[in-house]
Amino acid sequence: MRCSPQGFAVAVTGAVMSKRLVTGTASRQGRNIFIHPGNSSMRQVSYGRIRLGADQKQVSFANEGQETGLICVGGAGVVSVGSERFTLKRDDALYVPKGLSIAVETAFQAGRLVAGVTRSLPGNWTSWPPHEHAAMLEEIYVFVDMPEPSFGLQLVYTDGISAAEVEVVRDGDAVLLPEGYHPNVAIPGAPLNFVWIMAAHREVVDRKWGVVQVDPRYA
Numbered sequence: 001m002r003c004s005p006q007g008f009a010v011a012v013t014g015a016v017m018s019k020r021l022v023t024g025t026a027s028r029q030g031r032n033i034f035i036h037p038g039n040s041s042m043r044q045v046s047y048g049r050i051r052l053g054a055d056q057k058q059v060s061f062a063n064e065g066q067e068t069g070l071i072c073v074g075g076a077g078v079v080s081v082g083s084e085r086f087t088l089k090r091d092d093a094l095y096v097p098k099g100l101s102i103a104v105e106t107a108f109q110a111g112r113l114v115a116g117v118t119r120s121l122p123g124n125w126t127s128w129p130p131h132e133h134a135a136m137l138e139e140i141y142v143f144v145d146m147p148e149p150s151f152g153l154q155l156v157y158t159d160g161i162s163a164a165e166v167e168v169v170r171d172g173d174a175v176l177l178p179e180g181y182h183p184n185v186a187i188p189g190a191p192l193n194f195v196w197i198m199a200a201h202r203e204v205v206d207r208k209w210g211v212v213q214v215d216p217r218y219a
Contacts, residue, residue, distance in 0.1 A: 025049050031059040031104075050104050052077065058105035068096040076107040111203040117195050119145075123188040129219055130155075131212035133198075134179035141182070142195045146171040150190035156180045169194075181215050 025034045026049065033048035046066070050059055070079060072088040079086045080103040081096050087107070088094060096102055114137070120126045133139070141154065154167045158180045167175060169184070169192075186192035200206035 022047075026051070029053065030056050031061060052104065052106045058103060060101065060103040063096050063098060063100050063102050065098060067098055068102065070094045070096065070102075070104070078105050078107060079103070080105075110207060112199040112207055114198040114200070114207060114209055115196065117144075118193070120186045120192040122186055122190050124192075125183055125185045126192060127183045130157075130181035130183045130215040132158075132179065132181045132215075133212045135213075136202075136206040136208065136211060137198045137200055138179075139177040139182075139196060139198045141169075141175040141177065141184075142197070143169050143171055143173045143175075143193065144195055145193045146190065150187065152184055152186050152190075152192035154182065154184040156182050 022034055025032070025047075028049070029051050031048060031050045033046060035042060035048075036046035037043055050070075052058070070088065071093045072090055074090060076087065076089045079088055079094055081094075082100050086094055118126050143152070146152070148171075151168055151170045154169045154175050155161065155165055156167070156175070156177065157165045167173075169175060175182075184192060184194075200208075
């Protein structure tokens with residue numbers, strides 16, 4: 001640290017403070033306090049930032065003599081306050097009273113699992129253009145929220161398309177997709193909704209979202 005002509009502290013690497021402006025507070029890893037009553041014109045409020053990643057996944061600190069508000073501005077993490085644990089995602093906030101210890105750590109890195117939900121408009125296709133990811137991921141579709149008489153059509157093919165590769169799918173049905181292109185379509189007047197569950201063949205290495213092989217005929 002060094003002092004500016006105004007008498008405020010200036011970080012040699014990262015943040016720079018003028019009388020009113022502090023720049024570069026998003027550039028430093030770990031936990032850093034950039035503004036506090038001892039280095040600025042503030043009398044009560046302080047500002048710090050926690051940035052965690054592969055090199056540093058956890059920080060701990062005491063919350064003595066002050067209240068702390070934690071706001072997650074990106075990613076996700078787990079905050080331990082005393083014996084309680086809270087999961088924070090983007091835009092979540094947590095208030096911590098005086099005198100409690102705090103630990104912040106990144107959320108666990110998944111090894112194989114990738115999952116989500118797709119909801120189509122009535123009569124529309126999803127999983128289009130046709131794509132597959134058999135080299136890296138296997139997948140299951142589970143169809144949900146499709147009350148009778150709703151149904152959809154699920155195609156699965158590896159090369160040419162034939163009638164034998166078309167399945168009628170209804171609420172509660174599951175389709176196994178260890179390989180093959182797999183577009184589907186909803187009937188007019190009813191949506192096609194499904195939970196998709198993927199698992200990587202090689203843990204962590206193959207767990208990639210959006211890396212697919214598109215059928216070149218429909219790219």
